[in-house]
Amino acid sequence: xxxxxxxxxxxxxxxxxxxxxxxxxxxxxxxxxxxxxxxxxxxxxxxxxxxxxxxxxxxxxxxxxxxxxxxxxxxxxxxxxxxxxxxxxxxxxxxxxxxxxxxxxxxxxxxxxxxxxxxxxxxxxxxxxxxxxxxxxxxxxxxxxxxxxxxxxxxxxxxxxxxxxxxxxxxxxxxxxxxxxxxxxxxxxxxxxxxxxxxxxxxxxxxxxxxxxxxxxxxxxxxxxxxxxxxxxxxxxxxxxxxxxxxxxxxxxxxxxxxxxxxxxxxxxxxxxxxxxxxxxxxx
Numbered sequence: 001x002x003x004x005x006x007x008x009x010x011x012x013x014x015x016x017x018x019x020x021x022x023x024x025x026x027x028x029x030x031x032x033x034x035x036x037x038x039x040x041x042x043x044x045x046x047x048x049x050x051x052x053x054x055x056x057x058x059x060x061x062x063x064x065x066x067x068x069x070x071x072x073x074x075x076x077x078x079x080x081x082x083x084x085x086x087x088x089x090x091x092x093x094x095x096x097x098x099x100x101x102x103x104x105x106x107x108x109x110x111x112x113x114x115x116x117x118x119x120x121x122x123x124x125x126x127x128x129x130x131x132x133x134x135x136x137x138x139x140x141x142x143x144x145x146x147x148x149x150x151x152x153x154x155x156x157x158x159x160x161x162x163x164x165x166x167x168x169x170x171x172x173x174x175x176x177x178x179x180x181x182x183x184x185x186x187x188x189x190x191x192x193x194x195x196x197x198x199x200x201x202x203x204x205x206x207x208x209x210x211x212x213x214x215x216x217x218x219x220x221x222x223x224x225x226x227x228x229x230x231x232x233x234x235x236x237x238x239x240x241x242x243x244x245x246x247x248x249x250x251x252x253x254x255x256x257x258x259x260x261x262x263x264x265x266x267x268x269x270x271x272x273x274x275x276x277x278x279x280x281x282x283x284x
């Protein structure tokens with residue numbers, strides 16, 4: 001496989017490349033991460049099963065969207081390919097190891113991205129993934145329909161197919177539609193916005209592992225606050241550009257249910273209990 005990686009990087013660069021150093025990195029999911037370099041270049045390589053090729057291609061599209069419509073530092077996709085047994089994605093290496101976090105700027109850049117309203121519908125032109133879980137993105141005119149069906153309903157259905165029925169899906173999806181705001185402008189969302197997908201190059205905020213779509217900007221904020229809230233400077237920076245909406249506890253609970261259900265599908269265990277508790281909180 002690594003000969004194939006060298007060949008495709010060489011083809012993308014229009015010059016010979018052969019790495020002289022390879023180091024495996026820690027990963028938040030099942031894919032393996034490597035840093036490869038020669039004396040001039042360094043790249044991040046993601047490696048997974050052959051079936052991950054479509055996922056890598058979808059992620060490359062999300063990275064392109066962030067590059068086009070935000071001022072975050074985004075690693076360019078160098079190449080995507082496969083061998084007989086594996087698929088791989090090669091990204092520009094962004095050095096984040098010795099950087100000082102500028103959370104104020106990170107918040108301001110996210111707010112600036114959320115202020116763009118160039119899309120009239122909710123969703124995306126193709127499906128993508130969060131980790132190994134498919135994220136459907138059919139276009140919808142109504143935000144409450146999109147989030148209730150393509151986010152909450154979809155995750156509940158995946159659990160039901162495993163024999164885990166947390167709630168009557170049709171009734172719960174119908175309820176969610178009544179509880180979400182009906183006057184939302186579509187913003188480009190990172191889609192998997194949390195501290196593990198944020199880093200800094202010098203003091204410039206970088207984003208990783210996006211699962212972009214167009215939706216309510218509050219979704220990114222709610223997801224970031226679920227397990228490890230970001231530093232206060234982030235929210236200060238965000239509010240200087242786009243003042244936060246008045247606190248809506250129920251809405252946040254619904255938005256946070258999505259990543260909880262996602263984790264329940266991936267890992268089961270305690271996440272199933274969290275999902276049950278959150279569903280009961282919404283039902284009350």
